[in-house]
Amino acid sequence: ITLGFETDTVGAQGGCNTQSGGYTISDGMLEVSAMVSTMMACEQALMDQDTWVSEFLTSSPEISLDGGTLTLTGSDATISLEAKTAAPLEGTTWVLTGTVATEAVSSLPADAEASLTITDGQAAIQTGCNSGSASVEVTDTTMTFGPVALTKMACPEDLTALEASVISVLDGEVTYEVTGDTLSIRKAGPDGEIGLEYTA
Numbered sequence: 453i454t455l456g457f458e459t460d461t462v463g464a465q466g467g468c469n470t471q472s473g474g475y476t477i478s479d480g481m482l483e484v485s486a487m488v489s490t491m492m493a494c495e496q497a498l499m500d501q502d503t504w505v506s507e508f509l510t511s512s513p514e515i516s517l518d519g520g521t522l523t524l525t526g527s528d529a530t531i532s533l534e535a536k537t538a539a540p541l542e543g544t545t546w547v548l549t550g551t552v553a554t555e556a557v558s559s560l561p562a563d564a565e566a567s568l569t570i571t572d573g574q575a576a577i578q579t580g581c582n583s584g585s586a587s588v589e590v591t592d593t594t595m596t597f598g599p600v601a602l603t604k605m606a607c608p609e610d611l612t613a614l615e616a617s618v619i620s621v622l623d624g625e626v627t628y629e630v631t632g633d634t635l636s637i638r639k640a641g642p643d644g645e646i647g648l649e650y651t652a
Contacts, residue, residue: 469492469494474500490550492559538589542590547652577618583603621647633651
């Protein structure tokens, strides 16, 4: 379970989907509003844990911070979390865990291997089918990808579709956010926002 606190929003990763909601802390209690969630399908046990995490966070648990340990105490469980430094964007091999279209996150084909590694202005890209590279300019909030040069291997239909999703996102300027060991990339698509979710 991973929690990330921004100015007025808490994000939670319970094992499958990413959830977020507004929060306040008052008299040692964490008050979290109704949480919104991505809609990726996972094993039932992980989806059940997502539900449990959401219900736990919205049940007004007690909250305390001791050094780098955050403790949340509810009526029937206690969660202890250790502080985690965000993985660096550059030099990290980011492994693709999901694709995003029209606000829904889709899981990958079972045998897909897709990743992104950025080093010294170059992006090494594994699409799940072919591999390639592109130039990339990085700012604090955006990345701008040049044309992607790819190998030309033929792949099964599901991996070819995954490759098309990856290449459509890693094209031109995108916005990104690193939270802990998660990299989220987003851009405007023809039918709404599209994106990619990676883990370090």
